[in-house]
Amino acid sequence: MHGSVINVLLNLNTIQLVLPQLPKDETTFGLIIKRxxxxxxxxTSGNIWPIQVMYAFKDLLKIPLYExxxxxx
Numbered sequence: 411m412h413g414s415v416i417n418v419l420l421n422l423n424t425i426q427l428v429l430p431q432l433p434k435d436e437t438t439f440g441l442i443i444k445r446x447x448x449x450x451x452x453x454t455s456g457n458i459w460p461i462q463v464m465y466a467f468k469d470l471l472k473i474p475l476y477e478x479x480x481x482x483x
Contacts, residue, residue: 438457445453470476 438459440455441458442452442455444451471479
């Protein structure tokens with residue numbers, strides 16, 4: 411190993427109660443967008459909040475262009 415190392419005592423029982431986290435929790439998901447699947451490197455990447463995506467879908471359904479679309483949330 412290189413650099414500073416810090417040893418931290420962990421209680422594994424507590425970690426087992428927390429993991430895995432469900433999407434309904436306030437967590438973010440990593441998103442990687444590629445221009446084409448053939449490309450190796452991503453066009454852009456970042457983290458998204460699932461609740462914000464659901465709000466965006468609801469707002470899109472209010473636009474006349476998407477009124478006939480069916481999105482199950």
